[in-house]
Amino acid sequence: MIIVHHLANSRSQRILWLLEELGLEYEVKRYERDPETMLAPPVLKAIHPLGKSPVITDGDLVVAESGAIVEYLVDTYGKGRLAPERGTPESLRYTYWLHYSEGSAMLPLLLKLVFNRVETAKMPFFAKPFAKGIARNVRGNFIEPQIRQHLDYMEAEVAKTGYFVGEQFSAADIQLSFPLEAAAARGGLDQTWPNLMAFLERIHAMPGYKRALERGGEYDIIS
Structure with missing residues (x-):
């Protein structure tokens, strides 16, 4: 199961959108920002050392950075959707x-x-x-x-x-x-x-x- 470690009002919202467009099942694990600093909570560092969102886990695999996540999901599950043919x-x-x-x-x-x-x-x-x-x-x-x-x-x-x-x-x-x-x-x-x-x-x-x-x-x- 793909898990999106999702921070409110953040880049991870577009990862949820991509998953919806691909029609994939996924789980959302929500994290709240610190009300004073507006930063992600320290607990996110247990998922990835930088403690930032978005991060996804897919089985034992951890993928961070929006662009890398998008490429991974489209390449792994896209079946030719949402990206042009390679080499064009x-x-x-x-x-x-x-x-x-x-x-x-x-x-x-x-x-x-x-x-x-x-x-x-x-x-x-x-x-x-x-x-x-x-x-x-x-x-x-x-x-x-x-x-x-x-x-x-x-x-x-x-x-x-x-x-x-x-x-x-x-x-x-x-x-x-x-x-x-x-x-x-x-x-x-x-x-x-x-x-x-x-x-x-x-x-x-x-x-x-x-x-x-x-x-x-x-x-x-x-x-």
Whole structure:
């Protein structure tokens, strides 16, 4: 039995969605974030040394990292579904988008989250003006332009067919759902990028996506 070690409001939600699209049986083991730090609980380190989610177990096998989990599940159980045939141009594009999601798209979004917290963190009163000034400068001059650049790029790519790999929905679209949802929640993604917004609307209406939300529980990132 596949077990998803699932952290609320996290990347592991898209793993549940992938499992629903593949029609696989699985168990969800839920973990709650620390209410102060918003980090995963230390007990997750018993599953994987880094103590992060998503992690899946499949028998004695432990697989971490979203991209690796997606590749494992599609290669092992996909039976040709949700990925192009290997050796084709579409297959290379699929691999690219699968890893672009975390390798490039998420970085400026994470940096924005970090610098937002810097600005509101507890500190001596005399340090607050300096911290706020630095945070606003980094966000305005580096982070937000980077986010817009990535959104412009993805907007142009998804406009070609409505999906990121050819004309068919694939696991790469599932992988890209999280950075796009994060961008819509806190990165400025709006109707300025109509094709990306249409993509999100389309995937949110998919039955498998809705079933995954029912299994996973709280997912405030799309609220």
